[in-house]
Amino acid sequence: MSKSPLRRFTDQLVLATMRPPISPQILVNRPAIKPVNLDGKRILLTGASSGIGEAGAERLAREGATVVVVARRGDLLEALVDRVTKAGGAAIAIPCDISDLDAVDALVADVDKRLGGVDILVNNAGRSIRRPLAESLERWHDVERTMVLNYYAPLRLIRGLAPGMLERGDGHIINVSTWGVLSEASPLFSVYNASKAALSTVSRVVETEWGRNGVHSTTLYYPLVATPMIAPTKAYEGVPALTSEEAAEWMLTAARTRPVRIAPRMAIAAKALDTFGPRWVNTLMQRQSIQPAR
Numbered sequence: 001m002s003k004s005p006l007r008r009f010t011d012q013l014v015l016a017t018m019r020p021p022i023s024p025q026i027l028v029n030r031p032a033i034k035p036v037n038l039d040g041k042r043i044l045l046t047g048a049s050s051g052i053g054e055a056g057a058e059r060l061a062r063e064g065a066t067v068v069v070v071a072r073r074g075d076l077l078e079a080l081v082d083r084v085t086k087a088g089g090a091a092i093a094i095p096c097d098i099s100d101l102d103a104v105d106a107l108v109a110d111v112d113k114r115l116g117g118v119d120i121l122v123n124n125a126g127r128s129i130r131r132p133l134a135e136s137l138e139r140w141h142d143v144e145r146t147m148v149l150n151y152y153a154p155l156r157l158i159r160g161l162a163p164g165m166l167e168r169g170d171g172h173i174i175n176v177s178t179w180g181v182l183s184e185a186s187p188l189f190s191v192y193n194a195s196k197a198a199l200s201t202v203s204r205v206v207e208t209e210w211g212r213n214g215v216h217s218t219t220l221y222y223p224l225v226a227t228p229m230i231a232p233t234k235a236y237e238g239v240p241a242l243t244s245e246e247a248a249e250w251m252l253t254a255a256r257t258r259p260v261r262i263a264p265r266m267a268i269a270a271k272a273l274d275t276f277g278p279r280w281v282n283t284l285m286q287r288q289s290i291q292p293a294r
Helices: 005-018 051-062 074-086 101-115 133-138 140-168 190-213 244-257 265-276 278-286
Strands: 042-046 066-071 090-095 120-123 171-178 215-222
Touching: 042 051, 042 140, 051 066, 051 074, 051 090, 051 244, 066 074, 066 101, 074 090, 090 101, 101 140, 120 140, 120 244, 133 140, 133 190, 140 171, 140 190, 140 215, 171 190, 171 244, 190 215, 215 244, 265 278
Parallel strands: 042 066, 042 120, 066 090, 120 171, 171 215
Antiparallel strands: none
């Protein structure tokens, strides 16, 4: 069913709040860092078989980078590499289930052998859970799987690839997070947001500990993005969301300018409100339904 003109206008307003400020680098960029030329850079990108990762791989390859695309589905990765190659870019497919930490170690060894390491690591792969807290705690295996994929696996990749960056005195780690981390109060996403908050914290500390040695980090606090990951959730049908291509532009901006973070206007406002008026945030969040739509 087509949307009314008023609904379309409202959707555009919501989308505007999902995008970063017009000049996000004014506050969050590092003035001493010059824009990075991505031509010839070696980039490892997880979760590349669909959605943000797929669009991001194609976008980064168009800038001249060699992109190592990683995901479980090797056939989709090969199709992605074929498209990148036909467009004049360079990509390498390495199938890997990064929830298997031994497989992550083998992936790092393979990349080191083939390319001698990477210049940019993009921890994009992730798993989302939309469920009330009480239900999540009764399904402990889901809690563990979410933490492994969203936190332990990225940390394992950082452990394996960061030493080479530090030795070379240059590197960049881009971690994909969610806007819900900034307000910390989103119902139904306690476990998912907690896993991403852990990764976001490590991302920030990478900068404070390794930045002086040339290794920087960026956290992308994405809002809702129309990807296969959200497709099974009926509650998202017709809800405004970024496209994968728009999300890929965030990734490109991060790789070029190395900001500390990129976040939507709405998330920045929510963080400020939660800092100075947490009870207001509580009231707003408690008005939401705590029963997930299946």
